[in-house]
Amino acid sequence: MTSSKRWKLLQCNYCPFVSRFESAIRRHQLRHTKERPHRCEFCPKSFQRRYQLTQHMAIRHGTKPAPRQKVQDFGDHTALLDPANESSEFEMDMGVNMFQF
DSSP: OGGGOOOOOEOOOSOEEEEOOOHHHHHHHHHHHOOOEEEEESSSOEEEHHHHHHHOOOHHOOOOOOOOOOOEETTTTEEETTTTOOOOOOHHHTTOOOOOO
């Protein structure tokens, strides 16, 4: 393996854990610091992971997460699709319908 193909390994500040991804190190270090950055807006609970907060909100407060927007790739033009009607911002800006060929 050439030196240009090698990954730089990052190590946890608290233990021997290593990863090539900074996000994995940050997530892992939360185990040591006990930090809980994801806070419920309805009660005093907080969580280390966002998915834990999402689950809590659904179970305890009956809320559903906002739907994620779909992304359609049109080569040089990437458009966000409206989940309600699948029309895109690109269509509105350009005055075209991408689904009629």
